[in-house]
Amino acid sequence: MCCLLLQMNLLQRKIFFPGSSVASCFARLRVRGSFPPFVRLPVVLCLVVLALLSGCAEDQVIDQAVSDYVIGDYANARNLLRPLADKTDENFVLNNCRLGSVDLADYHINDAQKDFLRAYEVINSVGVNNGGRTLGAIALDEEIKIWKGEPFERAMANFYLGLTYYIQQDYPNARGAFENALFKLRDYGEEGDKGDQYTQVESNFALGFLMLGKCYQRLDRPDDAQKMFDQAIQYRPELRELANFDVNQKSNVLLVIDFGYGPYKQKNVDGAIVGFAPTPAEAGPVPRPMIVVDGQTLDLEHMNRPPVDLLALAQDRRWQSIDTIRVVKSALGTGLIAAGAYEGLRQHSDPGLALGLIAAGVVLKATSQADVRQWEMLPRTTFILPVSLPPGTHDLAINFPAAVGMSQTWHGIVAPSTGEATYYFRMQRYDAGPYDWPPPALTLTGSTTAPAAN
């Protein structure tokens, strides 16, 4: 029975243990030990099946929402994710990040901002896992802890929050969020040689420096803007054209283009060690966008280089204390199972002892599985393209010649006469358009253009 439970736990851990109602039912069963076995076993089985079914249901909803997102059915994805994002459980941050991605791609900018803000507040908090969740994550299942994401996921949550503010021309808050995004990646750099590693790590997130520079420009702080652009260039010299002060100052249309998909978490055979795949080398170089405006290809002057590659950023994952705990538990579990097998096979063996050792080993192995929850909607890269267009409306096409089928066409894109209008695009293979600007979500809110700065 115990082994059966544990095997089921391996299959479906997320829902089984966090469900405190199920746990307390077990507790009651244990306390009221007077249940005869023929009653106890079916009840336990029913509880397990119920827990599995509810877990399966939630996982299926997430899977469906991710699938909808990938094919560009954002309305359905939002409907599926909204109830989950409202639940303040261990997936609160994750589901709000997922929902934020969907809302942003569908131009529900205010909603996306709320989603990312909710995630931001918990990500920035400490001690959210204190008490029962820490105990549970160590003893039972890491997925009991409240998901706050890997550093690159935290940085991207802050980046998108900043982007929603930037689109709405709330540059002070955009600046705050972009600065916070850089903080989230500092964590990496503090093991060992502090100074050098800070530099090495922050260089991977030149995206943050770029957007910070743009914010400072809009806030009329040219010196600070230049400093940020210089830092972006210092760390990533190939972004020289993109981080050019004058180009960004003159631009009246900013295109923010999410392309591809970020890394996915995977466990080793044992399940105790987690890593990210694919590596940038496995995935190949990031294709570059080509922008066609009113039928003419824009000369992007090498600005179309990716300012970030999340596949590379994810490879810097920091080893955490809980990783060590999992590995030790798993190794102990392996040892106990081996010892149990040996006990069972030797002459004059004690079958009870063998069973006990194996069972204890299985328990340890089962509870040493790595947390593989992740933000599936993240792109591989986010292109930032500040362009200068004649004031008025334009037809705009985004093509990726090196990625077959990846294109998106929009009619009626507004280029303001003053300031800068920001447009966000999520490239999906099955979502080429053509679309008319403004999209329905902006029409509903009474906004017909991307806001133009003064």
Place this chain on the structure above:
Amino acid sequence: MDTEGAFFQTVPSAQLLRSAAGLLVVVAIGLAGCASAVESGHNTALDSVDLTAMTDRMAASIAGSPEVQAAIQSEGKLRIVVEPVVNEMEAEVLPRGQAEAFTARVRFLLSQHAPDRFTWIMNRDAYYRLRQQELDVPLGPAPDAMNPRYALVARFRSLADESSQVRSDAYLCVYELSDLQTRTILWTDKYEVKKTAVKAFLD
């Protein structure tokens, strides 16, 4: 007969299983006390305690300022427009509602305790935001038709740092009552606070 119980009683290693099961149950019961994602934890952002302390102090400071009292004696009720907080904080977001709350509460306290000394004028953004909502209530004259003499503004600045162990924010919140005609500062005061959040095991 309880054969399962008999088995466990006769096999010594079953105690191990029972202990493990007991531990699981204890942990499971512990999990029942798990707080939600928004109930537990804290951060270094300005919170409701700061809001109350800061605005109480600012309202008292404005009301007790000799310069403000002199202006009231010479001009009568001061016509003041209240602006939301300007966010100049490092790595901190201040959503609009919060930005408005930090000055709105000062206005509320002063209008409650000194209604005969101040006239409060809705700021331009709030006026147009309300007008967009197409409310059936009259909003009064347009902002351009109003002529506030003073502006209550606040600027929040902070120095932030974050490492894998700790996050700290040192805040300087400056309030000013400025004369829009002479561009002079009639009154100013500040609120300072430093906050530190030490990261826990799973942070």
